[in-house]
Amino acid sequence: MFAVKELTHRYTDRFALQDINIDFPKGEIISIIGPNGSGKSTLLRLMAVLLKCQRGQIIIDGKNVADQNRKSLAKQLTMLPQTQDLTLDFTVRELVEFGRQPHKRTWAALTTEDREIIDWAMSLANVQSYANESLTSLSGGERQRAWIAMVLAQQTEYVLLDEPTTFLDIVHQLEILDVVQKINQQYRRTVIMILHDLNQAAQYSDRLIVMKEGSVYQQGHPKEVFTEKMFAEVFGIPVSIHEMDGKPMFIPKKGKREGKKECIL
Ligand code: ADP
Numbered sequence: 001m002f003a004v005k006e007l008t009h010r011y012t013d014r015f016a017l018q019d020i021n022i023d024f025p026k027g028e029i030i031s032i033i034g035p036n037g038s039g040k041s042t043l044l045r046l047m048a049v050l051l052k053c054q055r056g057q058i059i060i061d062g063k064n065v066a067d068q069n070r071k072s073l074a075k076q077l078t079m080l081p082q083t084q085d086l087t088l089d090f091t092v093r094e095l096v097e098f099g100r101q102p103h104k105r106t107w108a109a110l111t112t113e114d115r116e117i118i119d120w121a122m123s124l125a126n127v128q129s130y131a132n133e134s135l136t137s138l139s140g141g142e143r144q145r146a147w148i149a150m151v152l153a154q155q156t157e158y159v160l161l162d163e164p165t166t167f168l169d170i171v172h173q174l175e176i177l178d179v180v181q182k183i184n185q186q187y188r189r190t191v192i193m194i195l196h197d198l199n200q201a202a203q204y205s206d207r208l209i210v211m212k213e214g215s216v217y218q219q220g221h222p223k224e225v226f227t228e229k230m231f232a233e234v235f236g237i238p239v240s241i242h243e244m245d246g247k248p249m250f251i252p253k254k255g256k257r258e259g260k261k262e263c264i265l
Pocket residue numbers: 011012015016034035036037038039040041042043
């Protein structure tokens with residue numbers, strides 16, 4: 001299990017997270033949702049040890065991450081950040097090879113097993129047909145799948161994804177979510193991701209964590225979390241809740257939105 005305990009994080013001028021306690025059970029798809037600025041990326045970056053933990057604990061399978069080195073952590077978890085470097089001039093295959101780094105000695109050549117895993121990751125993410133093309137020549141959806149393939153090649157128990165579908169069109173969004181579902185269902189990986197699309201989050205996740213202003217507002221099964229009250233209190237919008245194929249979904253209602261105050265300059 002991945003757990004965070006009493007996690008608090010402060011950037012220079014303000015708190016981004018306050019007293020966060022969450023258990024992420026193994027084998028589930030867990031999505032973190034919440035308005036912009038509610039602390040989702042900060043939480044995921046702390047969990048991936050990309051940000052230094054100031055107060056609280058991050059525990060993976062009973063061990064505090066603070067007591068482990070980077071290489072050992074990279075065998076347990078991998079993280080796809082919200083924005084990637086768009087100018088990286090690597091081929092898809094070269095990018096995916098980076099995923100094997102934690103598993104080999106520095107400068108050691110890739111083994112046959114590494115190459116098999118790289119091919120497996122590329123085929124799962126459906127990027128094999130452009131394996132030798134430069135990342136810079138790909139469309140947004142293709143490039144995102146290449147990054148997902150790199151994440152898969154790392155073969156970790158925990159996969160952390162920060163908004164993997166944002167900026168993609170609906171077909172490419174669903175392709176990414178289908179890969180996510182496959183690595184969870186076929187390969188039993190635990191996926192912890194931030195999703196912008198709330199209906200997709202409800203459809204694909206076993207559990208939702210709702211963030212509001214740096215705190216956890218609610219966590220639970222999508223059906224427990226999707227309520228008119230939650231949408232009003234967290235997102236400031238009136239909605240109606242429906243069900244499709246056993247999954248909850250919301251439709252915004254016309255009416256007064258109490259979300260962000262307009263900034264009048
Ligand atoms: P989310 O991912 O939910 O949009 P973030 O975790 O990115 O939220 O941000 C939470 C809060 O912390 C926001 O108010 C944001 O402006 C602030 N913040 C994020 N990153 C930094 C940073 N590097 N330095 C200062 N403040 C930051």
